[in-house]
Amino acid sequence: MAETNKRGRKWAPIRPVNTQAGQLAQFLRHHVDASGKTLAVLAGEVGYSKSQVSALLGGRIPPRHFVIALISATVPDPLSERRRADALQLLHDAEHPPRTSAPTVPARTGAVALAQTQADQIQVYERLTRALEQEGELRQAAENSARLIWVLLGMVHRLDDRVRVLSVERDRLAGQVAGGVVEAAEKRLARAEEQKARAESELARAEEKKKQAESLADRLRDEIEALTDELDRLRGDGPSPHDDLPRQDVRLHERPTGDAEADDIDTALARAAAVNDEDSDTIDRISTEITGGPALVETELPGVPDNPPTSSDAANKPAAQLRQEAEAAADRGDAAEAASLYGALAAITSAYLGARHPDTLKLRDAHARWTGQNGDPATARDLHAVLVTDHTRVLGPDHEHTLTSRNNHAHWTGEAGDATTARDLHAALVGDRTRVLGPDHQYTLISRNEHAGWTGDAGDPATARDLYVLLVADCARALGTDHEETLVCRHNRASWTGKAGDPAGARDLFGVVVADRARVLGPDHESTRISRHNHAYWTGRARDPAGARDLCSALVADRIRVLGSDHEDTLDSRHDHAYWTGEAGDPAGARDLFSALVADRIRVLGPDHEDTLYSRHEHAIWTGEAGDPAGARDLFGVLVADRVRVLGPGHEDTLNSRYKHVRWADEADGTA
Incomplete structure (x- = not known):
């Protein structure tokens, strides 16, 4: 193969922890270079960030699953198995380097050096043991504080309710009775207010202790x-001191509880204060040992996303209420509200449980998903990219949640306009889901569907068609011919058949899909209507405009009945019906249909919406085709000005309308 002109990657120098680790880094870097993949692409495929990949290829001893994932991503079959074995052998050698022999020196000098080395080992070992013990204590204190925070949050909200109820009771009694009854009510209220203040104080302490411990x-x-x-460097022949390092047994304090009764609340607050006091002593003691002074706390909560929720009062609501409101927003399809509320929940949970806690990961996933649904695919892509890294770190690269995060990341990468990268990400995911779940698992088949679709969107409709031919057969065998996923893949196969240059084949395939979807899902199901829309389109492209017109006419009636006359899908079908009416030889009918459609789209979507501008373009064309070139010229004159204003003078649609304007202006002049 001739040498290419492609610039090589500029790697940082390898600084290995040992000779074998350096050899492993060189081996892995070689295969990365040979694959031609960028670190950005590899990061998505192996589940690490770009900086992590670069660091692990710089001479550190990487995790086993990283080595396996990197070889799978960079070495094609059938060489991948052999190269994986080579890489794992190098990894083993790096993890178990040969003992270095003592240099040949006179006996007295060697004995002195050996004694000094052993003394250094003991000193480092003692420091390491103490550091591990301190870390275990701090992690325990942080976990205690996290759980205490949730308890105190609930207690504060319950005390809010208690203060409110007691205030109402006190006011009611003050208007009805006098003397000791009212005084007793005031005492209960004062006690509840004092308890609330104590709970808020302990909550602030717990938050502070958690941040100090984690830092x-x-x-x-x-x-x-x-x-x-340092210990690895110093050790010589003999057992490794690592074999005897202490194992930390972290036990969490019993979770304190409280109810609405004042005595029980006092007991719970006392226990919360005791936990805070104990953790404070632990943190200050270790901080003094490390830094010479007590722990200081940062002013900003760690782990809170850079894009906080937009709801002004979200932070003032209890987590349970936020969750209920988020789920309700999701159920009714309110993407903006769902994204905002799930963002608030993710921020709260991240602050109290950590960004990689399973509950936090679920909420972050929901936040990312609804952010994309709200029309911001680029942010959804970036949020899912971080989730992939965190899922991989917490659960491992082959866990179902990690694989799902990779699927979502790939999907929103494509929706953000990068079909090629989406295709490559899905290709890697197909391989991993096939290996982990099996070739016939539904999630594997779904990934193959995504891969085929983004392959077509990346500019290769013929390959997309061929991928769908194989996928349809496998879905029918594994899931059944009437399974929803099988029907989806059959629909997509028909679409890419047409886009690959076979409109008649697409028409015939869609005809069968429409019949099967109507039978399985019902004639009014959304998926059935979508297939009918595509069937009409490819019928027209297969040189049967009259057939397309009639199919669109029937679909318009059904969509008006099911969705209403102003629904976006109804308006789309009316556009196609008008177009195929003109193509079938009735330009005046097309003109009139487009005239009515333009008015409705202006009313429903606005005058500057892209669909409105598109229908105005077609209205002008069919006005000219119906024998009124001057009318077409005038309509295009106004449309060109609007498209320049909305889209810009160089936009493809603007240029197309400008060209048509010139054409109909010439025809109008010729008939004048």
Whole structure:
């Protein structure tokens, strides 16, 4: 193969932890370069960020699943199995480097050096053991605080209700009776208000302690890694000190509880204060050992997303209420509200449980999904990219939730306008789902559907068609001919058959799909109507405009009946009906149908909506075709000005309308 002109990747120098790790890094970098894939593409395929991939290829000892994923992503079959075995052997060698022999020196000098090395080992080992113990204590304190935060949040909201109820009771009694009864009510109210203030104070303490513990634990983790590397460097022949490192048994404090009774609330608050006091002592003691002073807290909550929820009062609502409102918004299809509320929930849960807690991951996924549904696919793509990394880190690359996150990331990558990358991401996912779930699993088949679709959108309709031919057969065998996923794939196969240059084949395939969807789903089902719309379109493209006109006419009537006259799908069918009416030889009928449609689209969508402008373009054309070139000229004159204003002078649609304007102006001058 001739050498290409493609620039090579500029790698950072390899700084290996040992010789074998350096050899592994060189081996993996070679296959990355040979694959031609960028780090951005590889990051999505192996479940790590670009910076993590770069770091793991810089001489560190990577995780086993990273090595396997990287080889799978960069080496094609049938070489991948052999290269994977080579890589895993290099990984084993890096994890178990040979012992270095002591240098040949005079006996006295060697004994002194050995004694010094052993003394250094003992000192580093003691520091490492203490750091591990401290980290375990801090992680336990952070977990205690996280659970205490949830308890205190619930207690504060319950006390809010209690204060409100007692206030109403006090006011009612004050208007009806006097003396000791009212005084007792006031005392109960004062006690509830004092308890609420205590609960809020303990909540603030718990939040502070959680942040302090996490900050110190992260600092200790860096020190532990450095001490581990130092111990590896110092150790010689003999058992590894790592074999005897302490195992931390983290036990969480019993979760405190409280109810509406004041005595029980006092008991619960006392227990909360005790937990806070104990954790505070632990954190301050370890902070003093590490830094020489007590722990200080940052002013910003960690883990809160950069794009906070837009709802002004979301932070003032309890989590349970936010969840109910988010689910209700999702049920009614209110994407903007669902995205905002799930964003608020994700921020709260991230602050109290951590960004990678399973509950947080679920809420972050919902936030990302509804962000995309709300018309922001680029942000949805970016949110899902981070979720892929976090799911991989927490659950592993082969977990079902990780694979689902990769599917969502690929989907919104395509929706954001990058069909080629979406295709490549889905191709990698198909391979992994086939390996993990099996070739006939429904999720594997769904990924193949996505891959085929984005292959077509990336500019290869013939390959998309061929992928769907195979997929339809496998879906029918694995799921059944009437399964919803099988019908979806048959619909897509018909569509890409037409786009690959066979409109008659698409027409025939859609005819069968329409019949089967009507039988299985019902004639008024949305999917049935969509297939009917496509059947009419490809009937017209197969040189049967009269047949397309009649199919569109029937579909318009059914969509008006089921959806209403102003629904977007109804307006789309009316547009196609008008178009095929003209193509079938009735330009005056097409002109009149488009005239009515333009008025309705202006009313429903607005004058500057792309669909409105499109229908105005067709209205002008059929006005001219119906024998009124001057009318067409005038309609195009106004349309060109509007498209320049809305789309810009260089937009394809603007240029098309400008060309038509010139044509009909010439014809109008010729007939004058």
